[in-house]
Amino acid sequence: MKVKTAFSLMAILAVSLSSPAVADLAIGTEWQRMEGGAVRLIRASTAEPDGTYKAGLEFKLEPGWHTYWRYPGEAGIPTEATFSGSTNLADAELLFPAPKRYSDGFSTSLVYKDRVVLPLVLQRESANRTAVVNMTVSFGVCQHICIPAEQQLSLVLPRTGAADPDADAIINSAFASLPARTTGEAGPFSKVEIVEGEAKPVLAIAAAVSAPQDAVDLFVEGPAGSYNGVPELVEMDQNTAHWHLPLTGFPRSQDGLDLTLTLVTPNGSVEHKTHIPLPDEVKKKS
16 A cells, blocks of 8 residues: 655644644554543554564453454454555555454354554655654444444654664564464465355365364455355364355355465464355356
């Protein structure tokens, strides 16, 4: 996401630093209160050797409340961010640790509870100039009902900074929590294909795991515009877990599906991207 502005750096600094959500060269913004908790933006104390800054969007949620993953599952509001109005910011990427399932008896959502830090990678256009990050984040917070929320957060990325071990520990822990991205052709997945189910075709996924079935999980994201559900674990065969996912909610007007699979085990999580073809008989039912 390329982020540019026509305003001068001094003009943006004057506006941003007057905001109660940002302090001059502060490591993080003030906590911004919302229904069910609070949120803030925090950065590492110094830039990476390549000039990028690591940062994090930190949520603190009250007991009984939750917020959502980038894909909320069968119900919910995805967490999304934009960075318009930022200065000296070439690119910004919001990253996501693996979520957990939450069922309210009617639907299954993919959520975070208690506390979570969503990592951010912030690329400055020039490492020789201060940058200002103006972030608008939209999300949902839910207890008995779901409430749409939006916060605007601003933070300065200085050319250089003094070490802050506490902030760096928060940021490093957040990045360590991210799913590992597969480097092999299939990673831990031995099967990702469409097969005949009991009543209609389903997406069948198998993965090598070495843990009890209640300690593993799988989440599937489809192409843009998908509103699919959450896979069901149907069998554990020695060290292989098998899931089925109905094709409801996946687009059928194309030759195949681009999928992102997130496998969760006690040893960590893995993210794998793949493309599978759509059989002709499935496309005909679109």
